[in-house]
Amino acid sequence: MSCFRHRKPNEARAWTSAAVVAVLLAMAGLGGCGDETSTDQARAPARGEAAYQVAWLEVSSPLSPAQWLVSRRDDQLKPIGDADVQNVAQRLATANARYRESERMIANRTAQLSEMLASRGIAEGPIAILDDLTSIAGEIGQTEGFGAISQHYFNLRVADVERGEALDMLKTRYGPRR
Known part of the structure; x- marks a missing residue:
């Protein structure tokens, strides 16, 4: 019935x-879409903690994604007009165009991946990761998202695949098609 x-x-x-x-x-x-954060990552800076020291860059952050990445690396707030910040902003814009994910999410994923690798004894900075993973992307629309490729890269690296070999494997799978 x-x-x-x-x-x-x-x-x-x-x-x-x-x-x-x-x-x-x-x-x-x-x-x-993966643009939200978990409750343990989403938080305002603690008392005495600078905005660039948070583990996850929120949409409401006063910092640009590039400013956040460079400031975290240098452990001091960098102005938006800083040459390194501008250089990383260009890299994020390129990654945004290739992966069609927001620059903020790409910055968050690179910082997260760097920390995940560090917890396994693999030292790779987020800006180097940004450059490496951006360089493997194929044509727009053919490539997986930045988060998926980051996870694939992590899996390869923790399986003892060397950095260059891991990037070559990803480029073969996700890079430009002939």
Whole structure:
């Protein structure tokens, strides 16, 4: 027996629409774009902690993604007009164009990947990772997202694949097609 059997047609349609909206909202929460942060990463700087020292750059941060990466590397706040900040901003713009992910998310992923590798005894700075992973990207639309390639790179590196070999493997898989 249908649950709509004794209901008026408009009542059934309204219930169905509400159910569809509820399912879509639940799916959006589970399969988001990865631009949100976990509660342990999303936080304001602690008292005495500079904005560049946070583990995850929030949308509301007053720092640009490039400024955040360079300031973290140098352990001091760099002005937006700093030559290194401008250079990293150009690199992030290139990665943004190739991967179609926001510069902020790419900056977050490179910092996260650097920390994940460091926890396994592999020292690679986020800006070097940004350069390496940006260089392997193929044409727009053919390449996986930056986050997926970052994870693939991490898996290769912790499986004792050397940096150059890991990048070559990724370039073969995700690089420009002939």
